[in-house]
Amino acid sequence: MKIIVEYFAVVAEIAQTASECVMLADGATACDLLGEIHRRHPVLGRQGFVPLLAVNRRHADPDTKLADGDEVAVLPPLSGG
Amino acid sequence: MRHHTRLVTGPIDIPAVTAQIAGGRDGAVALFIGQVRDHHHGRDVAYLEYHAYSAMASEEMERIAGEMSARFDIDRMALVHRTGRLEVGDVSVLIAVSGVHRAPALDCCAAAIEEIKRRVPIWKKEFFTDGTATWVFGPDGRCTPDRERHG
Numbered sequence: 356m357k358i359i360v361e362y363f364a365v366v367a368e369i370a371q372t373a374s375e376c377v378m379l380a381d382g383a384t385a386c387d388l389l390g391e392i393h394r395r396h397p398v399l400g401r402q403g404f405v406p407l408l409a410v411n412r413r414h415a416d417p418d419t420k421l422a423d424g425d426e427v428a429v430l431p432p433l434s435g436g
Numbered sequence: 437m438r439h440h441t442r443l444v445t446g447p448i449d450i451p452a453v454t455a456q457i458a459g460g461r462d463g464a465v466a467l468f469i470g471q472v473r474d475h476h477h478g479r480d481v482a483y484l485e486y487h488a489y490s491a492m493a494s495e496e497m498e499r500i501a502g503e504m505s506a507r508f509d510i511d512r513m514a515l516v517h518r519t520g521r522l523e524v525g526d527v528s529v530l531i532a533v534s535g536v537h538r539a540p541a542l543d544c545c546a547a548a549i550e551e552i553k554r555r556v557p558i559w560k561k562e563f564f565t566d567g568t569a570t571w572v573f574g575p576d577g578r579c580t581p582d583r584e585r586h587g
Contacts, residue, residue, distance in 0.1 A: 364487050364559035365571040404573060412492040414555065428489055428557070434572040435486065435493075435517060435558025436470050436529050436549060 356381055356423035365431045370396045386417035404432055440514040441497040448516050448527045457512040462534045466541035468549050470529035472522050480565040486519040489557035500551045508544035510535050
């Protein structure tokens with residue numbers, strides 16, 4: 356299945372892109388996607404923080420099951436306000 | 437129940453937003469105004485940039501307004517967050533809550549800013565007067581270890 360991954364703030368700077376498509380096996384979870392993202396962008400794993408994930412614009416747990424066409428955002432620790 | 441939640445790129449008009457939610461029958465309007473401070477961890481801030489995942493930020497602010505209104509029995513509230521470049525002293529966030537009594541209005545205001553900081557996908561990048569810049573990590577304001585130069 357095809358997942359659209361979006362990167363923000365410092366994560367986008369590290370990944371050097373704002374968005375990319377990732378193909379995953381059916382039944383994959385957000386955690387599986389994060390593993391694939393770390394394989395593509397190993398520097399992300401050395402930043403000293405665990406990114407938050409949002410699926411279709413809602414915060415999501417790592418065990419969330421993904422579906423074809425989902426939009427998954429990779430969010431560094433938030434600092435609004 | 438009336439909510440106004442907005443992401444804006446220009447100055448926040450505090451009287452206009454407050455007027456939108458102030459109910460003539462309510463006894464209290466509580467405000468929280470967040471503004472850009474001129475220092476962070478002992479360093480002088482020149483300006484900030486707020487970056488947002490705009491589509492989700494708008495939806496999350498709407499969810500927070502709904503939840504806070506229900507929890508504190510509030511009829512009218514506004515959440516406004518500014519993004520882009522902000523100078524020292526600029527207003528970055530405004531929360532306005534109109535309530536029958538002051539206690540729930542104040543409590544709602546205090547809870548809403550904590551929820552915004554915890555949940556709304558917005559990030560702050562600080563540019564210091566010494567020419568360096570860092571992303572701020574987390575609501576407690578920890579900086580990234582690596583500083584980069586800016587113009």
